[in-house]
Amino acid sequence: MSDLKDIQKQKESKYNLQDYLSLGYIYLLVLGVFNQAIYYKFLNINILEYSSILDVLISPISIITGDLKIAAALIFAVLFGLLYKIILPKYYNWLSKKEKYNTGKNKEKIEKSLAGVKSNGFTFFIIGLMVFSVFIGLGTGRGSKVKSKIDNDEIKLSHEIIFQDNTSKHVTIVGKNSLNVFYVLKGKKEVTIVPIEGNVKSIEKLKKE
Numbered sequence: 730m731s732d733l734k735d736i737q738k739q740k741e742s743k744y745n746l747q748d749y750l751s752l753g754y755i756y757l758l759v760l761g762v763f764n765q766a767i768y769y770k771f772l773n774i775n776i777l778e779y780s781s782i783l784d785v786l787i788s789p790i791s792i793i794t795g796d797l798k799i800a801a802a803l804i805f806a807v808l809f810g811l812l813y814k815i816i817l818p819k820y821y822n823w824l825s826k827k828e829k830y831n832t833g834k835n836k837e838k839i840e841k842s843l844a845g846v847k848s849n850g851f852t853f854f855i856i857g858l859m860v861f862s863v864f865i866g867l868g869t870g871r872g873s874k875v876k877s878k879i880d881n882d883e884i885k886l887s888h889e890i891i892f893q894d895n896t897s898k899h900v901t902i903v904g905k906n907s908l909n910v911f912y913v914l915k916g917k918k919e920v921t922i923v924p925i926e927g928n929v930k931s932i933e934k935l936k937k938e
Contacts, residue, residue: 749853754789756857761788764868771872772879772903772920774911779922784906792864799867806859814852875903879918886915890923891930899935 762777765788769776777785784791793800878884884901890912891897900912903920910929911920923929 753853757789757860758786760861760864761785761792764788764792764864767865767868768872768875769904769911771876772911774920774922776904776906779906779909781907784908796867799863802863802867803860806863807856810852810856810859813855879903879913879920882916882918884913884915887935888912889933889935891933892928893930895930902932905932 762785765776765780793803886899886901888902889897889899890910898912898914900914900921902910902912904911905925908926909922909924910932911922913920
């Protein structure tokens with residue numbers, strides 16, 4: 730048992746907090762790109778063709794800060810992962826007291842499982858899995874919902890876009906980044922993509938009726 734703990738400590742000592750933070754950011758970056766790619770895929774848009782490097786780098790931050798539901802879901806995912814981390818070792822400790830798991834291969838399996846769930850790697854795995862579910866699940870759900878509203882002409886006009894020539898349009902904005910604004914006109918079933926620079930003068934939110 731002690732040898733197993735020593736091996737586990739040696740594995741975990743290879744990484745420090747900064748390493749975990751760096752890996753965590755890269756992981757969030759990948760999930761942010763996937764979230765956006767899935768969402769815009771429902772709108773028949775390859776978002777990577779309309780994004781800058783900056784848009785890609787800040788995608789996790791813009792997603793989290795842009796929707797309180799996502800932020801709340803991420804907090805819940807992290808808390809659930811930590812709770813799972815606390816409960817699972819207790820379960821294995823309880824299981825190890827059973828006569829069936831006191832000897833032989835069963836005992837060895839329990840000891841390995843217990844050492845595994847107590848490791849930092851397991852904690853990050855569980856949290857990472859929960860965060861993955863949030864990003865991918867909400868990207869899919871949001872994209873599907875917006876697509877359905879467009880197809881069924883159920884969109885509500887939310888913004889007024891004022892262009893450089895002083896013309897304006899009342900639209901539903903379905904997305905925006907540093908380069909482009911993506912909107913739908915009432916009665917239309919296609920998303921219009923307009924570059925912001927040189928075209929858009931201002932974007933104002935419409936008052937709710």
